Amino acid sequence: MFAKRLFGQIYFACLLASLTALVIGAWYKADIQKDKFISGVVADLSARAERVAVSARPLFIKSKNNLSNAPCLVLGQNESAIITLVKPSGKVFCDSKEDPARLGNYSNKPEIQEANLGKVGFSFRKEK
16 A cells, blocks of 8 residues: 555656656747747748848938838738838838828937947847
8 A cells, every 4th residue: 555655757758857857848949849839930031121221221311301101012012021111310211001191200219229329230029
C-alpha cells in the first residue's frame, strides 16, 4: 500500500515537472519566433520605405504644398501598402488611403521622430 502511494506521488510530481518544462519551452520558442517575425517585418518595411523614398523624393522637390493623393495611390499600389508621406514638420504631404486634410499632425508619432533624426523609425499599433 505504501509503495502504491509513493509511486503515485512520484508519478504526479514527475508529470507536473514535465508539463511545466513543456509549457516553458513552448513559450520560449514562441517568443523567439515572434522576435524573428518582427525582425523580418521591419527589414521588409525598411526596404519598401527606401524604394518609396526614391520614388517620392521628386514629389517633395516639385511641390511646396500638399499634392493630390494620386502619386501616393500609385506608390501604395506598387508596394501593396498604405503610403503616407510626411513633411519634417509632421504635416501629411499625401496619403494613399485618406485625405491629407483630414489627417492630423504626425510630429508626435515615434516613427516620425526617429525619421527626423535620420534613422529608420517604426512603431506597432492597431489601426483604428
